[in-house]
Amino acid sequence: MKIAVVADTHVKEKNNDYHLLIDLLENLTKEDFDFIVLLGDIFEFYCDSEKKLSESVSDFVNFLERISRDKKIVLIEGNHEFGVSIKGVKIEPFQWSVKIAGQKVIFTHGDVIASLNPLFPPVRGLLHSEKFVNLLCPLLPSTLLWKVAMKISSNSRNNGKIDSEEVNRRLKKFFLIHDEASYVAAHSHRSFFVQNGKRFLIVVGAWYMEHNYAIITDKRIEIKKWEKK
Numbered sequence: 768m769k770i771a772v773v774a775d776t777h778v779k780e781k782n783n784d785y786h787l788l789i790d791l792l793e794n795l796t797k798e799d800f801d802f803i804v805l806l807g808d809i810f811e812f813y814c815d816s817e818k819k820l821s822e823s824v825s826d827f828v829n830f831l832e833r834i835s836r837d838k839k840i841v842l843i844e845g846n847h848e849f850g851v852s853i854k855g856v857k858i859e860p861f862q863w864s865v866k867i868a869g870q871k872v873i874f875t876h877g878d879v880i881a882s883l884n885p886l887f888p889p890v891r892g893l894l895h896s897e898k899f900v901n902l903l904c905p906l907l908p909s910t911l912l913w914k915v916a917m918k919i920s921s922n923s924r925n926n927g928k929i930d931s932e933e934v935n936r937r938l939k940k941f942f943l944i945h946d947e948a949s950y951v952a953a954h955s956h957r958s959f960f961v962q963n964g965k966r967f968l969i970v971v972g973a974w975y976m977e978h979n980y981a982i983i984t985d986k987r988i989e990i991k992k993w994e995k996k
Contacts, residue, residue, distance in 0.1 A: 768801055768865070768866070768867045768868070768983075768984060768985055769799060769800050769801050769982070769983075769984045769985075770800060770801060770802045770803075770804055770865070770867070770982070770983045770984070771795045771798075771800045771802075771803050771804070771980060771981070771982055772803075772804045772806055772874070772951055772971050772980060772981040772982075772983065773788070773791070773792070773803070773804075773805055773806065773809075773971070773974055773980045773981075774805070774806035774807060774808065774809075774845075774876070774953030774954075774971040774972075774973065774974065775806075775807070775808045775809075775845070775953050775954070775956055775971075775972075775973035775974055775975060775976075776788055776805075776808070776809050776810075776973075776974040776975060777808055777809075777810070777811040777847065777973075777974075777975050778809060778810050778811060778823065778824060778827050779810075779811035779812070779821070779823060779824070780821075780823045781823050781826075784974065784975045784978075785823065785827070787978060787993060787995060788974060789830060790993075790995050791980060791993045792830075792831075792834060793834070795838070795980075796834045796837050796838045800838065801839065802838075802839045802840070802841055802865070803838055803839070803840045803841070804840075804841045804842075804843070804863070804874050804951070805840065805841070805842040805843070806843055806845075806874060806875075806876060806951065806952070806953045806971055807843050807844060807845025807846070807847075807848075807875075807876025807877075807878070807953055807954065808845035808846065808847045808848070808876065808953070808954070809842060809845070809848065809851075810824055810827075810847060810848045810851075811847060812847055812848070812912070812913055812916050813847070813848035813849065813850075813851055814848075814849050814850060814900070814904040814909075814912050814916075828853050831853050831855075831856055832853055832854045832855050832856070835853070835854070835855030835856050836855060839857070840855070840856045840857065841856070841857045841858075841859065841863050841874070842856050842857070842858050842859070843859045843860075843861070843862060843863055843874055843875060843876055844858065844859065844860045844861070844876070844895060845876040845878060845953070845954065846876070846878040846891065846916075846954075847916055849894050849895055849899065849900055849904065849916075850895065850897075850899070850900030850901075850904060860895040861875060861876075861879070861895070862874060862875035863875075864948065867949075867983060867984075867985060868985040868986075870948070870949060870965060870966070871947065871948040871949070872948060872949045872950070872951060872983070873948045873949070873950050873951070874950075874951045874952075875950065875951075875952055876952065876953050876954050877934070877938055877952035877953055877954035877955070877970070878891070878954045879891060880937065880938055880941045880952065881934045881937045881938060881954055881955070883937075894915070931955045931956050931957040932955075932957070934954055934955035934957075935955045935957060935959040935970055938950070938952050938954075938955065938959070938968060938970055939959075939961055939968060942961065942963070942966075942968040943963060946963075946966065948966070949966045949967045949968065950967075950968045950969075951968075951969050951971065951981070951983065952968070952969075952970050952971070953970060953971050953973070954970075955970055956972060956973035956976055957970070957972055957973075957977075958970060958971060958972035958977065958979050958990050960988070960990070967988060969981055969983070969988055969990070971990065972990070977992065978992055978993045978994075979991065979992055979993075980993060
């Protein structure tokens, strides 16, 4: 098994981060990966309605549809996107798991794990539900949906009271308590790795900050920095 992971790309406009991301994904598609996992907050904002997608986001969606013909792509939603729908891409609202070297590995954005706000998990669940996406998302103004997304993002970090290091500490605490699997997460925007026996937790740094991505295989775990070839 060989998996590449990219997180927190926050695609909004066609800037340098965007073009480097396209370059990375094009190259990953040509290599022998079983899956490319997009680990949440891939879009700065996405609600499943055509009229609410900017031109840059629409172009990126079309790009993902194209490369999904050649490679299996999984997108786990974060706290900036709701009801993502991309032809050929497997979408998971919370987490996805696969066996690597005989052990279960869970991929999740990490916002629910890191938040101490008891209201955050049910509210997040509501906003990722089919009823919200199909009924309310198309009707609500983009400006209002954007404010909701930013409020949810703030609540996932307890209204800005926890920083990247604290998010990683909370992810580590969860990992040490829940010993049924290894975990691949994001959300903190800072890369982090810890191992406990055969299990591991890897936090993929934010693409828009570090241009990091992770490679996970049966034999190795690695965080790499992408530089255009």
